[in-house]
Amino acid sequence: MDIVLGLQWGDEGKGKFIDLISEYYDITARFNGGSNAGHSIERNGKRITLKMIPSGIFMKEVQNLIGTGTVLDPVSFKKEILNLQIFDGIIQPEQNIIISRKAHLVMPTHKLLDVFMEENPDYTTIGTTKNGIAQAYSNKILRQNLRVGDIYTQDFESRAKHILQRDYKMLAAGDMVLPPLEEITKEFFDAIEFLKKFNCTETEIYLNHALAEGKKILAEGSQAAMLDIDHGTYPYVTSSSTTAAGACSGLGISPKKMGEIYGIAKAYCTRVGNGAFPTELFDELGEEIRIKGNEFGSNTGRPRRTGWLDLPALKYAVMINGVTQLVLTKADVLSGLESVAICTHYELEDGTVETVSGTLSDNTRPVLKWMQGWNADFTNMKDHSELPKELKDFLSFLEAELKIPVGYLSIGPGREEILKMK
Known part of the structure; x- marks a missing residue:
């Protein structure tokens, strides 16, 4: 099994690279992750953003x-x-498309709870996408959630309605303006019927049988290493494991x-939402x-x-994931810039220096x-030998510092x- 991971925020x-090699x-x-992901792919002059669907779909x-x-939102999945x-x-x-029976469901009220917490001053605002992902994962850990396999049980409807009514009552007590409960309930159950058209199975067994038969698997991560729930810039992180280790546990x-x-990084850095961003x-210019x-x-x-490439954070992401090849984008x-910068280390308030952080x-x-x-016209470039010397020097510096090759x-x-590149 090979893995594609984001190394920044x-x-x-990632989507474009997966589309290329899949x-x-x-x-x-x-x-x-769930529908909070967004892998953009361009094909035949058109652009589409995939949220839950893996990027090998084409x-x-x-x-x-x-x-x-993963956590799967049936309503969002149907629309996608x-x-x-x-x-x-x-x-x-x-x-x-094959779906794990053990993947957890994102309920309509999870999204409403997400909005409530982001807008309520009693909670830390972190700038989420308000797709209910954290609520689904938290209910998973609390052992209060429903899974994809549950949609085939006789009591699924009553259990789901109980959760929706319970959450809705709590939100209404908080004076939140809510859509009609009947409306979101109907939309949810319509999406559940749509979901039943797909092959829902024990995917860990399916994948391990495939490996035993010599088939090749590409594990696709959403979000990125610096947003990992354990190793990222907490609390401004996502709600799941985004690392190579997470690929093993998330797929079984x-x-x-x-x-x-494969670790994907831009030639500079970007970040959405709140959280520290030294560069x-x-x-x-930004x-x-x-x-x-x-x-x-x-x-x-x-x-x-936007900001300059952060090498200490990139070294950290390479280290915890065991990255074997760097894929540098953008x-x-x-x-066209006269000069470009790379953050090589940090100076902290106490005077210490960090080169991996x-x-x-x-x-x-x-x-x-x-x-x-x-300064180059990349339009018709077909081989890495055509790259300008200054960009080659930039890549060589990264390879020396990270101790891995730039593969693409x-x-x-x-x-x-x-x-x-190789």
Whole structure:
């Protein structure tokens, strides 16, 4: 099993890379997160954002699996499937999407609870997507939630209605403006009937049998390492494990069966929502990068914060995931700048220096290394030998610092605009 992970705060271009290499695999499998993800893919001049559906969906011979470690919103899933069929009428998702019976459900009231907590001053506001993901995971841990397999039981309707009525009553007591309970209940159960069209099974058994038969699996992570619930910049993190270890637990596959671990990172950094961001740019250059790189959330449309590449955080992400190859994206966005910067280490308030760090604060001071910028027309570039010297120097510096090779370099938004470096 090979794994594709984001190494920063998300939006690194995982979907495009998975779309590119998924044809070499038999199965692509999502192992964490829910509809708070947003993998943007461009095909035939059109762009689509996949939320729950794995990014290998456009490959006819590839099975796409939604694993046990995910949380599935039936309403959002139904909308995404219908949108996918409009985008590409040839795709038959009911034939090549497999869903874990042990994946947990996101209830309609989970999303309302998410909004309530984000807007209530009694709680810490962290800037979530308000898709109910944290509520679903928290109820999973509390052992109060329903799973996909439960939709086939005789008492599912009564259990689901009990949860909806309980949550709705609590929200109404908090003076929250709510949609009619009957409306969200009907929409939910309609989506459940739609969900039953898909193959829901014990996916850990399915995957391990596939490996025993010699099939190749690509595990697809959503969010990114610095948003991991355990190892990220808490509390401004996601609600699941986004690491290579999370791929094993989220899919039920032994760590002994891991192969290549592809880590995706931008040539600069972005972040959505709150949380420390030592290299953030607040000037016109930051805005220029945002506009040129189209740095707006693929799931929410929110403008992303932009900043220089953070090497200590990147080293940390490489370390905890055991990354074997770096996939660097958006090198083209920085083209035309006279010079570019990389944060090589932090200077902390007590005078100490950190060169590898997973703990950040608003008082972390970045120390920048400036390098000569590059100016190139990447439009018709087909081989890494055509890259400008300044960009090659930038890549060589990263390889030396991270002690892993840059295996791929993205030089444009299209799926074909990725150079294989080795």
